[in-house]
Amino acid sequence: MVRRAALADVLGGAAAFAVLAAVPLLIGGKAAPDFVIRCAAYGLFATSLNLLVGYGGMISFGHGMFFGLGAYAFGLLMQRTALSIPAAFALTILIAAAVATVIGAICVRLKEIYFAFVTLAFQMLIHSLIISWVGLTGGDQGLRGGIPRPVFLGVDLANRIQLYLACGAALVIGLVLMHRIVASQFGYTLRMTRDNAERAGYLGVDVVRVRLIAFVLAAVFACVGGVVMSLFVSGAYPDFADWTVSGDGMFINMLGGINVFLGPMLGTVILLLLNDTVTRLTEHDGIVLGVVILFFAIGLRKGLLDFVLDRIAERRATAVASPERG
Amino acid sequence: MLELQHLCKSFGGVRATNDVSLTFADGSLSAIIGPNGAGKSTLFNLLTGALRPDSGRILLDGRDLVGLTRGAIVRRGIGRAFQVASIFPSLTVEETMRAAVAADRRRHFLLHRRFPLAETREKAESVLDMLGLADQRHRRAATLSHGDQKLLDVALALVLDPKVLLLDEPTAGMGPEERWQMIERVHDLWQRQRMTVVFIEHDMDIVFKIAPHIVVLCYGRVLAAGTPDAIRADEAVIAAYLGTAVDTDTGTATAAA
Numbered sequence: 286m287v288r289r290a291a292l293a294d295v296l297g298g299a300a301a302f303a304v305l306a307a308v309p310l311l312i313g314g315k316a317a318p319d320f321v322i323r324c325a326a327y328g329l330f331a332t333s334l335n336l337l338v339g340y341g342g343m344i345s346f347g348h349g350m351f352f353g354l355g356a357y358a359f360g361l362l363m364q365r366t367a368l369s370i371p372a373a374f375a376l377t378i379l380i381a382a383a384v385a386t387v388i389g390a391i392c393v394r395l396k397e398i399y400f401a402f403v404t405l406a407f408q409m410l411i412h413s414l415i416i417s418w419v420g421l422t423g424g425d426q427g428l429r430g431g432i433p434r435p436v437f438l439g440v441d442l443a444n445r446i447q448l449y450l451a452c453g454a455a456l457v458i459g460l461v462l463m464h465r466i467v468a469s470q471f472g473y474t475l476r477m478t479r480d481n482a483e484r485a486g487y488l489g490v491d492v493v494r495v496r497l498i499a500f501v502l503a504a505v506f507a508c509v510g511g512v513v514m515s516l517f518v519s520g521a522y523p524d525f526a527d528w529t530v531s532g533d534g535m536f537i538n539m540l541g542g543i544n545v546f547l548g549p550m551l552g553t554v555i556l557l558l559l560n561d562t563v564t565r566l567t568e569h570d571g572i573v574l575g576v577v578i579l580f581f582a583i584g585l586r587k588g589l590l591d592f593v594l595d596r597i598a599e600r601r602a603t604a605v606a607s608p609e610r611g
Numbered sequence: 612m613l614e615l616q617h618l619c620k621s622f623g624g625v626r627a628t629n630d631v632s633l634t635f636a637d638g639s640l641s642a643i644i645g646p647n648g649a650g651k652s653t654l655f656n657l658l659t660g661a662l663r664p665d666s667g668r669i670l671l672d673g674r675d676l677v678g679l680t681r682g683a684i685v686r687r688g689i690g691r692a693f694q695v696a697s698i699f700p701s702l703t704v705e706e707t708m709r710a711a712v713a714a715d716r717r718r719h720f721l722l723h724r725r726f727p728l729a730e731t732r733e734k735a736e737s738v739l740d741m742l743g744l745a746d747q748r749h750r751r752a753a754t755l756s757h758g759d760q761k762l763l764d765v766a767l768a769l770v771l772d773p774k775v776l777l778l779d780e781p782t783a784g785m786g787p788e789e790r791w792q793m794i795e796r797v798h799d800l801w802q803r804q805r806m807t808v809v810f811i812e813h814d815m816d817i818v819f820k821i822a823p824h825i826v827v828l829c830y831g832r833v834l835a836a837g838t839p840d841a842i843r844a845d846e847a848v849i850a851a852y853l854g855t856a857v858d859t860d861t862g863t864a865t866a867a868a
Contacts, residue, residue, distance in 0.1 A: 473702070473710040480699035487659065487691060488714045488767065489682040 290468060298461040305453040309446060318449045319517075320561075324553050325456035326352075326514040330530070331537040331549035332463055333506035338535075339543030340467055341499045342479030344397060346531050347404030350388075350411045351504040353526020354381055355511025357415060360428040360521040369437045377512055378505055385504030386497070393496035405528060412526045427522035432515060442516060452513050459506055464546055466502060475499050536574070540581055542588025551590050612637055613658075613689075613775050613807060618667035620650075620657055627653040628664070629831035635775065635824075640801045641809045642818040645828035646852060651811045652694065654828070655777050659691050660684040671775065686715075690773030694780045694811075696760035697767075700753035704744055704763060707752055708735035711770045738769045741803070742796060758789050762796070769800075776800075778810035782817065790814060794821060819843070827852060 309318045330352045337343040358380045362373035388407050392400055415422045423429055434442040442448045466472055474495050477485040482492045515521045524530070533556065541552020559577060563570040585592045613635040620628040627650045635641055643651050656662040658669060660681040669676045676684050699707050712731045739745045742762045747755060752763055761781060768776055781797055782790040794817050801808045812818050818825060818839075825842045827834040829852060835845040842848055 470713050473706060474714060476702060477699050477710055480701055481697060484697040486681045487685060488711050489685045490714045491682065
């Protein structure tokens with residue numbers, strides 16, 4: 286059973302990657318691949334946020350800091366050191382994990398609302414650090430001059446198609462890994478702490494440690510999203526670390542749904558599509574997005590994928606019930 | 612053997628537990644009774660590490676438990692079920708059990724595998740069978756009946772193979788018929804598992820019928836402890852708590868004796 290579930294994830298991931306790889310062949314032009322790369326960056330970020338929000342019950346308003354941290358750390362390592370891309374990528378992940386361990390150790394002990402606000406405070410701290418440390422980060426101009434992309438292992442990320450495939454691979458591998466985590470023993474321990482932390486404590490679960498591990502894991506995947514973004518735009522900007530990124534992550538989760546693993550991925554596609562179409566039509570894109578969010582929050586009262594699956598479950602339940610009645 | 616020595620716990624000026632000394636022999640079945648506010652739940656909270664006593668000792672097989680965390684006390688062998696079923700609403704019965712077993716075996720940080728050990732599965736299955744929850748295994752805990760939620764709570768305590776099982780009002784909120792079913796399960800469990808069981812109960816019929824050992828608490832103190840016959844005959848208990856309530860057929864006979 287165990288092996289079969291893992292195998293299903295790997296096969297599903299391979300199929301998804303094959304579909305992504307076919308996109309540039311089937312649809313000409315740059316728009317579609319660019320859209321997919323942005324989906325990869327935001328999708329990794331939003332899904333990692335859902336590890337905290339959906340599976341851990343930890344509402345973080347500062348998760349975007351790890352997205353920004355990933356983009357800046359990777360960009361700086363590539364600009365200022367002679368590291369290869371894989372080495373810089375690995376080091377970026379280590380940096381994000383280290384920062385998340387420190388911030389998480391402070392935050393995960395706090396109750397809901399305090400957790401939300403203290404994570405937000407750390408995000409603002411990191412954002413203002415990026416703005417004010419001009420010598421290192423370029424301040425509000427961001428990391429300019431492009432991010433060098435030396436060839437590694439025959440892969441040339443300066444080539445558009447290869448960059449596209451690499452970002453697609455990062456998305457698929459990231460999602461498969463996160464799905465394994467969610468289905469793992471740890472994933473269920475995390476759900477226990479979300480549902481009833483007190484009872485989990487009575488089972489000998491160290492709740493703080495479980496939450497800290499989840500916080501660090503989520504930060505790592507958010508940081509990978511940031512790396513994808515920095516490769517895509519060949520730079521890093523303070524906006525990547527702004528609290529609005531965290532807000533977007535929340536929107537995405539509300540749009541797509543938090544009770545299904547792929548909910549945030551669907552939400553990412555919806556939000557980016559909305560963003561792209563609405564900003565083309567009107568300057569008041571904020572109003573349109575606000576209305577859409579209100580529709581999901583008040584109308585459906587859940588994300589789209591949650592809504593659809595709940596309806597299917599309901600229908601199945603009535604289908605089972607009615608023959609008995611008849 | 613579970614031994615409480617001069618346990619005290621105050622909240623503000625209220626002595627919720629006042630110099631309580633009690634002994635629960637291995638394999639015994641004891642009921643704790645007492646009016647509301649007698650300190651029954653407080654006693655359980657002290658025994659499980661949810662509260663720290665102001666003074667006194669709690670010895671399990673001679674080792675002091677005072678000051679240990681809830682998790683450490685669980686690992687020493689004191690399991691607990693709650694007055695209001697304390698479960699994981701969104702997990703299915705089976706997921707709940709396996710996750711709990713894995714937590715007990717300290718396998719709960721595994722990232723790469725789901726419920727890895729066959730032993731984990733067997734343990735979870737055996738507890739579900741024992742409590743008659745096996746056919747509910749794919750239901751979410753939140754959708755179970757009240758009684759089954761209480762059973763699942765007990766199952767969570769049993770997963771850890773406790774030496775001592777503390778049940779805080781196992782029949783709370785149940786109808787008469789359901790109560791007896793529940794208490795029969797508890798009794799059956801006690802006989803088969805040979806563990807020490809201590810339960811809090813308000814229904815005197817149940818208490819006097821199944822508990823060989825009864826502890827009466829009142830205002831944080833131990834008013835009496837002993838066999839049902841001794842408790843029925845105890846003048847302090849009758850005066851303070853039972854009143855004429857046990858003057859039923861068996862009650863009158865022993866009181867007169």
